[in-house]
Amino acid sequence: MTELKHYFAPTSLDQAVECLKDGDVTILAGGTDLTPQSQAGRLKIKQTLMNIRHIPQLSGITLEGKEIRIGALTTITEIMEHPLIRERLPVLVVACDHFASDQIRNAGTIGGNICNASPAGDMLIPLLVLDACVELASMPENKIYRHCMPLSTFFVGPGKTRKSLCELVTSVRIPLPAEGHVAHFYKHGTRPALDISTISIGVAGTFRDGTLSNVRVAFGAVAPTPVRASQTEQALEGQRLDEATIEKIAQIARDEVKPIDDVRATAWYRKEMIHNITKRILSHVAQA
Amino acid sequence: MNVAEKKARVIEPDTLIGKRIPKMDAPEKASGKTRYIHDINLSGQLHGKILRSDRIHALIKSIDTSAAKALPGVHAVITAADIPDQRPIGVAKDHFPLKVGRVRSERDEIAAVAAESEEIAEAALKLIKVEYEDLPVISNPEDAIKPDAILIHPEPHGADGSHEHLKQGMSIAHKGKPDNIAMRFDYVHGDVIQGEAESDVVIEDTFKLHYVTHCCMGVSGMIAEFDSSGNLLMYSNTQVPFLHKREFAEYLNMDPARIRIIQPPIGGGFGSKLDIYPFEVICLYLARAAKRPVKMLFTREEEFLASPTRQPVLLTLRSGCKKDGTLTFRQVHTLHDNGAYTSWGATTPFVMMQTFSSLYRVPHCDYHTAAVYTNNPYAGSFRGYGNLQATFAIEQHMDMLAEKIGMDPLEFRLKNAQDAGETTGQGMSFKSCGFKDCINTAAQRSDYARKVQENVANRNAAGNIKRGVGMASMLHVGGGAKIYPSDGCGTILKMDDFANITLITGASEIGQGSETVLSQLVCEELGLPISAVTVVNNDTAITPWDVGVHASRTTFIAGNSAIGAAKKAKAKILAVAATKYECAESDLDLRGGFVIKAANGEAVVELSKLLRNLHFQDKAELVMTTFYYEPPSVHQDKGFKGDVSAAYAWGTQVVEVEVDTDTGIVKMTKVTGAHDVGRVLNRLGIEGQIEGGVIMGQGYALTEDLMIENGVMKNPNFRDYKLVTAPEIPEMDISFIESMDGEGPQGAKGVGEAPSICIAAATANAIFNATGVRIYELPFTPERVYRALRGQTPKLYWKPWKAN
């Protein structure tokens, strides 16, 4: 059952953030999380359901200075097919390619994936290793207020973020990768399509002369939120990727994560996969 | 067209057999126009919903429905107390549709509501208050069989604690059971002790088979309506309309003659509609109570929770052979987790023992099953009917025995495979038998022998991807199965004045393509195109008797029945034509819509014209025939012996895999199948049947797993219950062995269940071939395989009870 009383489909950002002022609003983007969750009774639709799909400011992929901005409403399909993304952020394309199925990719948005804050959210891991920021908008007085928050501090628990009830996610901003930047994403599931990650791994950094620097490592589905792996990052920073180092780092990664048992896998298996796949990705980087 | 030309017209011989004929229902289904039960709405109809238990095993202390009854829009709220004449249902008559006093599993039905909308019915369910007193849960069959186990169906006691007086002939639902054993099966031929003494090699292993479920795309449903005279009309998804009609009559205490079942097209059966389930009877109770039509449809979650599963089995197999490769004996003990109630799953030993006794030449065989009650979901029939489980064990042992004696696994199989003319220890007599052809064809086309060697050699090579190839074969009934006193099917065939045919058959269409194949067989006899046929097969008030869709029987049994009716029609037509054209009947034949001269194909008269002549005369006659076909099979005797099927189907499948040793992910890359189908009737249809079956087998082997923990289903949804998706489907190479069965329609045998049977067994062998690790438990999920590869899987062993 729901308390739903009003349906609102704003056509501008102003209207949307204004509506959010009283906080008793459920935001609807693609609905691919919202619908199943509300039907299963895990999420209660509030008094007002606000469909944000008619707000032009929320869509589009653009190059803004040294940043790529992806509007919150951009669908997974749009990201996957966009030339700018394909050229400059190919790791996002890999994540899109392993995301759900065509039908879901056509409806599901990047803003929805971020706000749903699932520990297994597939876009979140590559975004984390790309140093992405979330742009939020609200209307504390009578004017739109915008600010950015690094994605690495955005998540607080399954389905929980630092975003306040009055805020709307308007875009995600990604710094343009520099020369020599490499980024990898691996999603481990039991099947190639329509699967929730058992674990996922993102690794990025600058690869020069056999060493990785400026390292970012993130893991999905091993903690209540997608996480950056600081110990693994530190261990990797500036290291030559020879076989022994790779094995050592894979072990650090395995020991760093604290996953749980659930219907998809046991904690033991998840740790093993973190080890094996980290190793696989690093060997791949080393060989390139 | 002038007369001279017409006379000269010659109709060339043609045949429909073996052609690729699109299914007659395909255009409607593909365009979304088919009206399933979900699309049917009767005026004045109410919506029924069931309140299920929120405990696994508990006494029901009280049920309060008053608030639900008071909700506007609610027309009926019923519990067991409202139906004093409830009769127990199911294969062992061990449960009531609405549970009385006690719940024994998660799906148990406590109350039901009929209301003006689904939403109101749902809201009403939430208003029903139930008080329970929890009982200990038994979720492991090994616990259930212990002597001190608490009982799932205890004998009721009187108020003073004494046993209630139990009348003879009362059902388990009334009188309970002194132990948790739902059914036992004990079969023997030869003497396994002697067999073991003659063996050079003996192995024993335990295998564990899991829960899976049918996952029909169309969820279960029913619409029931009583008319003003008290006649009952049901729209039902049953696979067994005639037998169920009788059963429903019994449950409602009414005359079966007043029940009519209409079967709308169904969105999948696969055996799941072979029993009557509580929801169906409850829907009837609601319609009776509300005096309005009631429609009941499952949600997807309910479909998982409350439809039957495949039978989970714990199985210990002991087998032996001589050094020369001759099989000596098989001894089998199985523990079947019956769940809380008994449906067809408990009877899968009928099929399993056939496989153990008769797949390959087995001189001595001993088979024992105990199906035990637990608080788990209950198992029903499912395509393959126990044969997937049996074959999983046997075919792994075939590889293991071959390895022990150092014999090539292919040679070992061929040495023990039967030929036509043999009769097995269980009395199955193989009139046609393409077993060795199946093995040889599948092996050659997949290059099995070379790959087996090569993969073994590459096991320790660098790289995380290991290739494997594995083989398994199967034996299944292919000419019906005489499990009821009759295994027959009736046909009524009617021709109109345009030479169109109405084929009225008892055989239900459940998506398997029976309409098309039956039309083909009839048209083949009468020389007409498929487009001339309208099939009527879904209304017990019209169609003749049949015992239902099961045991891969429809093409064989209903096919022979349809041919019988067509032959009678043909005889009548030729007799009329012979009189009219003053020649012998044997000089004439039917072809291309004409009566022709048999000798040269010259058209004599258009068939439609002849039929019109027959109709428009003062002594008008109609071409309308009936036929009933009963196969020449026999009932098993008390020791389960006998030739139960009129024909037996064989098949061999070779599965190729790539195992990722870093993750345990098994990718099925190719399936090469060879199936003895007697004869290919509709090539398109049979390919579809095989491909679908292979994928079902793949799901059983690799991904599908209904997880039950302490009686609770953990994954009643398609997110966590993983069906195979399109990108995972392997390449397939399918060959048909045409052994031309003497009894089969045009030589054909049944094949509906066959293609899913071998896949899991062959996959197990392929994983071993790739990695040298044998896994005894399904499914081969990444984690299970990975654990086994890392030596983290303790050897499974279930100690069977001592036989005899």
Ligand SMILES: Cc1cc2nc3c(=O)[nH]c(=O)nc-3n(C[C@H](O)[C@H](O)[C@H](O)COP(=O)(O)OP(=O)(O)OC[C@H]3O[C@@H](n4cnc5c(N)ncnc54)[C@H](O)[C@@H]3O)c2cc1C
């Ligand atoms: C069959 C299926 C398969 C799936 N497979 C995957 C998969 O492989 N990988 C994966 O990561 N996910 C998967 N998902 C989950 C889902 O598709 C994604 O999380 C998707 O990105 C959600 O986007 P949406 O636009 O549909 O979000 P919605 O459902 O519309 O919204 C999700 C949540 O975010 C909030 N929200 C949405 N947009 C904003 C905004 N701009 N500002 C503030 N709050 C907002 C909503 O209020 C809601 O709480 C799957 C879902 C389904 C049904």
